[in-house]
Structures are given as structure tokens and as C-alpha cells.
Amino acid sequence: MLKIATVEKRTTSAAACHAPACHAPSCHAPACHAPACHAPACHAPSCHAPACHGPA
Amino acid sequence: MRVALVFPPFYHPAMYNLPPLGLINLGTGLKQAGHEPHLVDLVLAIRSGALPVDAGLYRAAVRLILATEPELVAFSAQCTTYPAVVQLARQLKAAVPALKIAVGGHNASFLDRETLARFPEFDAVVRGEGEATVPELVAAWAAGAEPATVAGVTWRRDREIVVNPDRELLADLDALPLPDYALAPPLAAYREACGLPRAIAILEAGRGCPHRCVYCSESVLWRRRTRTFAVARVVDEMRVLRERHGAECFLLAYDQFTADRRYVEAFCRQVTAAGLNAVPWYCISRLDTVDADLLAQMRAAGCESMCYGIDSGSPRTLAFIDKRIDREILFERVRRTTALGMVPTLSFVIGFPEEERADLDATLELALWCGIQGNVNPLLQLPTVLPGTELYRRYRDRLVRGVDTYFALGLEFAGGARLPEDEALIAGAPELFASFYNLPCPGLPLPELHRLAEGFPLVVTLFPKSFLLLCRALGAAPSVLFADFDAWQQQAAGRGPLSAPRCFAHFPDFARARLATRPADGDWGHLAEVLDYEVHALAVARFAKGEKPGNIDLQRLDEWPLRRPANVRVAAFRFDLPAIVADLGRGVAAPRYPQTPSRLVFRQDGAQLEVAAIDAFGFELLARSDGATPLAGLAAALRQDHGAGRAPAAFLGDCRAAVRQLAELDLLEPGTGISSEEGR
Structure with a gap:
């Protein structure tokens, strides 16, 4: 048997930004004006573009 | 009316x-x-x-x-x-x-x-x-x-x-009627207009927050009380939004969603019972109100991501904000959250009016340590002075115009700039338009803080390990090293803010160049390899695959050339990278390690990266699987180093077993000339 052991697992999907401009009475929603989020189209919690922070 | x-x-x-x-x-x-x-x-x-x-x-x-x-x-x-x-x-x-x-x-x-x-x-x-x-x-x-x-x-x-x-305040939120979405355009109209992959609906689970963070107007507006909608009502609203309005994702708008464990557990149970757990949702959470078990329940019920407010790595600043963060709990929660496949947004604030540079650097370093724990979405913001807050009460007389924070963006209606009439309005009434103003920070000038807020999250996301180690190796504070890198990348790529492609393209060269300036004292020799490790991990991500590699027909294993799929990379290191990565995960940034070779496989599958240590035989087998060499050829090439003392037929059997094992892990597939259909 080959010896193979996990070193690290990482989820690399683009993350959801903090609640966007949702304007629910309870949402303090600063965010997704967020320059901090650079990955294209990743402002959505829905964005699954794998590794869109990556070099592709 | x-x-x-x-x-x-x-x-x-x-x-x-x-x-x-x-x-x-x-x-x-x-x-x-x-x-x-x-x-x-x-x-x-x-x-x-x-x-x-x-x-x-x-x-x-x-x-x-x-x-x-x-x-x-x-x-x-x-x-x-x-x-x-x-x-x-x-x-x-x-x-x-x-x-x-x-x-x-x-x-x-x-x-x-x-x-x-x-x-x-x-x-x-x-x-x-x-x-x-x-x-x-x-x-x-x-x-x-x-x-x-x-x-x-x-x-x-x-x-x-x-x-x-x-x-x-309303005594019973459940007395409110369900929102009448007939009043609004369809969710799909928002999805299309905003180019979103999914139709997103907001879901209110409750209102209010009991905490006293100095910058927050939310808790003040709701008089520091919390009220929730009944779980059954929230789930019913989800169902209506899903079935009648085509909602494909929910944002739970309630700061204290995880404050009451029983509430969250009941929510997860009922969402699952209603068959709605396939619809992803996002919530706001607190580190001290979740644990591994609750996170697992949330994940199973469809939670895809959440926001944790971390704010600062500086005890002095946390005292100023009136907040407590336990570093060990933070790391553990980040690890648990990311291990479950959720990407937490971590919100940090830099530039409070009492912050010295050391306070800012403590926050930047904490963000790096969080990035080391797992893939996070770091949000670095400058404080905004919101009316109603303690920050406003104390500092409204010290507002200055400097940079636009998140809360000031969105009115650029004149070719990327604000209209003159809006500028005049803002300039004439700082107390009414405080979010368009800043507070001076003794630690750093506002433009530098702004560049940090824009660019530092990228190094946290892409190169947290090597950036942190480079800080230690050079004795440089994170803000100093970032400014140095920012200048470097602009020299290399032209004037402009740091972007993900720029960071990926230029940080490795920058890091190697700065590392070369260190005295040859034997310390930090492993840093270059940690950098290689992160580069491999990012590079393999571009070949993320949604589908499984072509299956190898194990009965005809000997006939076909084998290859590594595009989403698999192998790399050999002089240092024991598994040990170094494990140390970093524990918060240890040691300056020196013995040279102990290690061999790693990087595999990206959809949104998951897995790095595994593999023995020398497996490594060679993978490295030589170039899509042109059949099993017998591989066995012949490997026998001298890995099959000495074994009869050729026996060693071929060893190789066959190894290939089966690697194929089951999706690390090998049929090579060139073998169609997927034929492979299946």
C-alpha cells in the first residue's frame, strides 16, 4: 500500500461577502460595496466560481 | 392614499x-x-x-x-x-x-x-x-x-x-403579515439585472442586538433588545419564497441568529423537515455562540457561509470597541467552519481614532493567522462614524474628508465621481452625512489605511502562510511589508491597486527578493518552500474540475498509458512541509526546521483543494505518469529505486496495486489516446 496522508484541505470557492445592501430592517449591511472583495462576481453568496481568487 | x-x-x-x-x-x-x-x-x-x-x-x-x-x-x-x-x-x-x-x-x-x-x-x-x-x-x-x-x-x-x-417596539413580530412580494419585481428580475447566479431573497429571523460595540447603530436602533420570528414562520416564509417566487438562496438578516442555540437547532430541523435544506443560506454569527456540533447542523440544513465580526487583533482596540475575542476560539471556529465547506466572512476594522500602528499590525497579523486556518473571506474596513453610535457621540467633531469607506460608495453618478450637488450637500453638513467622512488615525494616514483595506485581504486569501513567515523572517510589521509589496507590484505592473492576478503574479518574486536580503544564518530556509507550497495550491486551483477524471479500466491496466489529471500536481520539498503546515495551523511560526524531505500531491476538486503527503514510490509513480508511458514502462523505470530485490513480475504487481490505489483517489486517469468512453 502506498502511504498517503492528508496535509490540508481548503475550500477554495469564493466567499460570500458580508450581507449586501439588503435593507431588511435588521440588516446592518455595510458591505458588499466591498473593495475588499476582488474576485469577479463573488459578491454573491451564490458565487461558486472555484478559486476565482486564483490565477486563472 | x-x-x-x-x-x-x-x-x-x-x-x-x-x-x-x-x-x-x-x-x-x-x-x-x-x-x-x-x-x-x-x-x-x-x-x-x-x-x-x-x-x-x-x-x-x-x-x-x-x-x-x-x-x-x-x-x-x-x-x-x-x-x-x-x-x-x-x-x-x-x-x-x-x-x-x-x-x-x-x-x-x-x-x-x-x-x-x-x-x-x-x-x-x-x-x-x-x-x-x-x-x-x-x-x-x-x-x-x-x-x-x-x-x-x-x-x-x-x-x-x-x-x-x-x-x-412590536411585542410580537409574528403578528406582522408575511411580506407581500407581489409588491416587488420578481426575484429573478434582480438576479438578471445584477448578473447573479441565483435568485436571492432576504429572510428576517429577528431584530436587534444586546451588545454595545461603539461603531454599531443597529443595536441602538433596536434599543439593545432582541426579538425573533417564530421558527415555523421563518421556515414557512422560506417555503413561500422558494415555491412561489423562485428563491434560490436566502440571506438571514439577524445579527443574533446564533445567539440562542435552541432557536438555531429548531430552525435547522424544520428547514430539513420541509425539504428546504437544499437551498443555500447565509447568516450572521458570533464565534462564542457556535460550536462544531451546531456548525454541522447548520451546514446540513443548507448554510453556505456566515459572517463573524472579529474587528481587531489588538486587546487595546477591542477594549475601545467594547468587545472580546478569544484567539483560540476564533481559530478553532474558523477551522471547523471551513472544514465543513463553509467560507466564513471575517470582518475586521482598522483605523479607530485611538489606534497606534502596533494595534493595526496586530489586526493584520490576526487576519493572516485566520487565513492560515482555512479559506476565509477577510473583510477589512475603515471605521465609519454612524449617527446614533458611541463613536459618533465621541468623535463627530473630529470628522475629516479623506477616503471613501464602504458606507460612502454608491453615489458615483458622474463618470465615476459624485455629482457636484451631492458633494456640496455632504461638505455642508458633516453631522448629517458622517459616513462620507473619516476619523484621523494616529497609527497610519488615511490613504495608507485605505490601501491596506483594499489590498491586504488578498494576501490573507492567497499567501497567508508565506506573508506571515516573511514578516517574521525580516522582522517587519505586516503593514510595513504590505506597503513594500504594494510599491513592488506597482513597479512591476504599473500604477494601480493590488488585484488578485497582480498578487498572484508578483508576490512570489517579491518574497524571494526580500528573502535574499536576509543574512545567511540558517534561519527561515523553509520559507521559500512554504511559498512554493502556496503557489502550487493556487496554481492547481485553476484546473478545478466538476467531473470525475476518466475511469481506468482496471482489467486492462497494463495496456494503457497513465497520466495525472490536470487538477493534480505533485511537488517535492527539502523540508517537512506537512510538519510546517501543521505548526502554522497551531499558531507556531518557527524560524528553523531540519531538512527532512517531503513529497506532496495537490488536488483540486470543484471548490475543494486537498494537499496530501505521499511516499517516494507513489510520488515517482505520479510524477512519471505523463500520459505516454504504460504501466510496464513505469515499473521498469521505478524498479531500481523502489523495487530493488523484487522480481520484475512481483514489482509490476506492486505498481499495479499502487495505480489502483491512486486511481481510486482520482489521482490518475487514462492517458493520451484513450477516450473517456473507452476508459469507462
Whole structure:
């Protein structure tokens, strides 16, 4: 048997930004004006573009 | 009464918008009371092209509002859109002097008297919770009466400003009707207009927060009380949004969603029982109110991501904010959250008015350590001084114009800049438009803080391990090293902010160049390899695959050449990378390690990266699987180093078994010339 052991697992999907401009009475929603989020189209919690922070 | 419920205009290419739930709630109540509410979503109008973004935007918006023939225009304003609301109110009042105009939202609630005193266009401010107040206000005006008895309203009686008593918070949120989405454009319209992959709906689980963070107006608005909607109602609303309105994702808008464990557990159970756990959702959470078990329940119920407010890595700053963060709990929660496949947004704030440079660096270093724990979405923000907050009370006299924080973006309607009339408004009333101002920070000038806020999250996301180790190796503070790198990348790629491609392209060269300036004392020799490790991990991500590699027909294993799929990389290291990565995960950044070779396989599968240590035989087998060499050829090449003493046939059997094992792990597939169909 080959010896193979996990070193690290990482989820690399683009993350959801903090609640966007949702304007629910309870949402303090600063965010997704967020320059901090650079990955294209990743402002959505829905964005699954794998590794869109990556070099592709 | 015909009421235009107006969601004021703002636009920023990097954000999206959703149906304005607050206004939908108000419209629902007004409709039930027999009035005629019309929702005018000017953000969607911009996004869908109905409202051109140019100097004539306000004039065009007024036409859209007046097309609903309103007798009352009610604005839902946030700090960002406050100037726009004032401009629209001015033009509306000039066009139709008899029109009633009211405004609600945080800014208006805390600056009711100031707003009415400065802007005569407004007839009333609705303070705080509007669901009960607005129908009463409309009823009064519809009857031609003054709103003298309507609690929660500040209004104008001739030249006098009358502040009615506060309204009690609703005792029972469940008494509110479900939001009537017939008032708003379909969720799909927002999805299309904003280019979102999914139709997103906001879901209110509760209101309020008991905490006292100095920058937050949310807890103040809700009087530091929390109230929740019944779980059954929330789940029912999810079902309605899913089945009737095509919701494909939910944002749970409630700061304290995870505060009551039983509430979250009941929510997860009922969501799953209703078969809604396949619909992803996002929530706001606190580190101290979740644990591994609860996170697992949330994940199983569809939670995809959450936001944790971390704020600062500096104990001094945390004391200033009036917040506590336990570093060990933070790392453990980040590890648990990311291990479950959720990507937490971690919110940090830099640049409070009492912060020295060391405080800022403590926060940057904490962000790096978090990035080492797992893939996080770091959000680094400058503080915004919001009316109603302790920060506003203490510092409103020290506001300066410097840089635009998140809360100041969205009104760039004049070719990327704000309109002159908006600038004049903001410049003339800092106390009303405080979110467009900054506080000086003793630690760093505002432009440098701004560049950190924009660019540092990228190094946290892409190179947290090597950036942190490089700080240690050079004895440089994170803010100093970042400024150095920022200058480097601009030298290499031209003037401009750091972007993900720039960071990926230039950080490795920068790090190697700076590492070369260290004295040859034997320390930090492993750093270059940690950098290689991170480069491999990022590089393999570009070959993320949604489908499995072509299957190898194990019966015909000997015939086919083998290859590594495009989403698999192998790399050999002089140092024991598994041990170094494990140390970093424990918060240890040691300067020296013995040279102990290690061999790693990097494999990206969809949104998951897995790095595994593999023995020398497996490594060679993978490294030589080039798509041209059949098993027998591989065995012959490997036998000298790995099969000495084994008969050729026996070693071929060893190789066959190894290939089976690697194929089962999707690390090998049929090589060139073998079609997937044939492989299957």
C-alpha cells in the first residue's frame, strides 16, 4: 500500500461577502460595496466560481 | 392614499441589490389598511437600464416616482443614500408642492430633528420600526389630520418641529403579515439585472442586538433588545419564497441568529423537515455562540457561509470597541467552519481614532493567522462614524474628508465621481452625512489605511502562510511589508491597486527578493518552500474540475498509458512541509526546521483543494505518469529505486496495486489516446 496522508484541505470557492445592501430592517449591511472583495462576481453568496481568487 | 415607497438610487459595479424587504413590509401593511402602495426601486431601475447613470439621474428618478401619481413619497434611506434622498425630495417638492414626503431608516431615525431643520422638503421622519408607525401616519394624512398622536414620528407643524414620543417596539413580530412580494419585481428580475447566479431573497429571523460595540447603530436602533420570528414562520416564509417566487438562496438578516442555540437547532430541523435544506443560506454569527456540533447542523440544513465580526487583533482596540475575542476560539471556529465547506466572512476594522500602528499590525497579523486556518473571506474596513453610535457621540467633531469607506460608495453618478450637488450637500453638513467622512488615525494616514483595506485581504486569501513567515523572517510589521509589496507590484505592473492576478503574479518574486536580503544564518530556509507550497495550491486551483477524471479500466491496466489529471500536481520539498503546515495551523511560526524531505500531491476538486503527503514510490509513480508511458514502462523505470530485490513480475504487481490505489483517489486517469468512453 502506498502511504498517503492528508496535509490540508481548503475550500477554495469564493466567499460570500458580508450581507449586501439588503435593507431588511435588521440588516446592518455595510458591505458588499466591498473593495475588499476582488474576485469577479463573488459578491454573491451564490458565487461558486472555484478559486476565482486564483490565477486563472 | 397612493404611497410611493422609494428605495433610493445607488450603484457600485462590485455590489448587487435585492428586493428591499423593509419597504415591502411597509407596503404589505399599507395594502392591508386599504391604501395603494407602489414600490419604486431605483437601484433596480439603474441595474436594469431604466435609470441612466449620469448627471440627469435625479431628474429621471423623479419622473419615475411621479409616474406612480403619489400623494405621499416615503423613502427608506441609509447613510450612503442620504444625499440622494435629499436631492430627490427637493426636486419632488419643487415639482409637486402639495406632495407629502417622509423618510425613515437609521440616519433619519437618529437625525430626525436635524433633518427636518435643515431640509424643509421633508414633512416627517419615521423613527425606528416602521410597520406600525407608517400606516398610522398615512391614515392621519389621508384624513387631512396632523400626525400629532402617531408615536415614532417627528414632523413639521408650520415652522415648528414636533418630536412625538417613541413608539414601543412590536411585542410580537409574528403578528406582522408575511411580506407581500407581489409588491416587488420578481426575484429573478434582480438576479438578471445584477448578473447573479441565483435568485436571492432576504429572510428576517429577528431584530436587534444586546451588545454595545461603539461603531454599531443597529443595536441602538433596536434599543439593545432582541426579538425573533417564530421558527415555523421563518421556515414557512422560506417555503413561500422558494415555491412561489423562485428563491434560490436566502440571506438571514439577524445579527443574533446564533445567539440562542435552541432557536438555531429548531430552525435547522424544520428547514430539513420541509425539504428546504437544499437551498443555500447565509447568516450572521458570533464565534462564542457556535460550536462544531451546531456548525454541522447548520451546514446540513443548507448554510453556505456566515459572517463573524472579529474587528481587531489588538486587546487595546477591542477594549475601545467594547468587545472580546478569544484567539483560540476564533481559530478553532474558523477551522471547523471551513472544514465543513463553509467560507466564513471575517470582518475586521482598522483605523479607530485611538489606534497606534502596533494595534493595526496586530489586526493584520490576526487576519493572516485566520487565513492560515482555512479559506476565509477577510473583510477589512475603515471605521465609519454612524449617527446614533458611541463613536459618533465621541468623535463627530473630529470628522475629516479623506477616503471613501464602504458606507460612502454608491453615489458615483458622474463618470465615476459624485455629482457636484451631492458633494456640496455632504461638505455642508458633516453631522448629517458622517459616513462620507473619516476619523484621523494616529497609527497610519488615511490613504495608507485605505490601501491596506483594499489590498491586504488578498494576501490573507492567497499567501497567508508565506506573508506571515516573511514578516517574521525580516522582522517587519505586516503593514510595513504590505506597503513594500504594494510599491513592488506597482513597479512591476504599473500604477494601480493590488488585484488578485497582480498578487498572484508578483508576490512570489517579491518574497524571494526580500528573502535574499536576509543574512545567511540558517534561519527561515523553509520559507521559500512554504511559498512554493502556496503557489502550487493556487496554481492547481485553476484546473478545478466538476467531473470525475476518466475511469481506468482496471482489467486492462497494463495496456494503457497513465497520466495525472490536470487538477493534480505533485511537488517535492527539502523540508517537512506537512510538519510546517501543521505548526502554522497551531499558531507556531518557527524560524528553523531540519531538512527532512517531503513529497506532496495537490488536488483540486470543484471548490475543494486537498494537499496530501505521499511516499517516494507513489510520488515517482505520479510524477512519471505523463500520459505516454504504460504501466510496464513505469515499473521498469521505478524498479531500481523502489523495487530493488523484487522480481520484475512481483514489482509490476506492486505498481499495479499502487495505480489502483491512486486511481481510486482520482489521482490518475487514462492517458493520451484513450477516450473517456473507452476508459469507462
